[in-house]
Amino acid sequence: MPELPEVETTVRAINKFENEKLVAVIIHNRNLRWKVDKTIEKKIVNKKITKISRRAKYILIQFEDLYIMLHLGMSGNLRIQRNNNNHFKKHDHAEFVFKDEKIIFNDVRRFGSIHLTKNPFDHELIKVLGIEPLSNQFNEDYLYEVCKNSNLEIKKILMDQRKIVGVGNIYASESLFLSRISPERIGKKLSIKDCSNLSNSIKKVLKEAIKMGGTTLKDFYSADGNQGYFKIKLNVYGKDGQLCNSCNNIITKKIIGQRSTFMCSKCQN
């Protein structure tokens, strides 16, 4: 489910809990992508959240002396629910309870995770991450550096979180369409001009998607219960067999790096 725009949307929805004190923590299932730390409940309960932010696809919740990091994996999401509402859903794995409301972590496939850490920026999963695509460091020069010696398809490069973070399967296909570059183009064949187009397209697509609250294909909901409306702006993702908006050619699907990839072979070279 969640790529950078969906995670960012989720972070904005739970931001209101900054400066609130956690009054209870309940972990129903510790068997997520990684086992949830057994001491997490007692280490964060009764502590105040000082900051909620995002790094790549991780949600960082800072307390006075430590952090928890959440990753939503493929199917995870958070939902805010009033404490007097006792409705639970299948696959609700954790509850973070505040005075009036709680944040519930739900994840059907359990590819998501919850980590406890003193400093996320020293955490092994965070340390290996590449740069943020919406930062100034991400530009044509950076992308060119990353591509110029690579024999991999550009789509694989874009989705490699060690190089660029936050871009997943939807936004990789969409950015490549916007920049008219084929997902199959080999990294080293990209010119600086291509990298300029592509880096700009990535920023544009991600910013627009954030503005629309992310993309809901089927089960992404932000923590406030809203779905994301970027789906109506998708040009190629999930549209194989349909006509390209730009040239009326048929959009095709192809597996690249074990992931479905959508493109217009007439517009993209």
Place this chain on the structure above:
DNA sequence: CTGAGATCCTGTCTGC
């Protein structure tokens, strides 16, 4: 070091 492929898990949809 690189890169390809398997793998974790549950649910839904398609085709026979």
Place this chain on the structure above:
DNA sequence: TGCAGACAGGATCTCA
């Protein structure tokens, strides 16, 4: 209907 198989927004691990 039933059932097998493919596929789904991610990312790590193993092996060549």
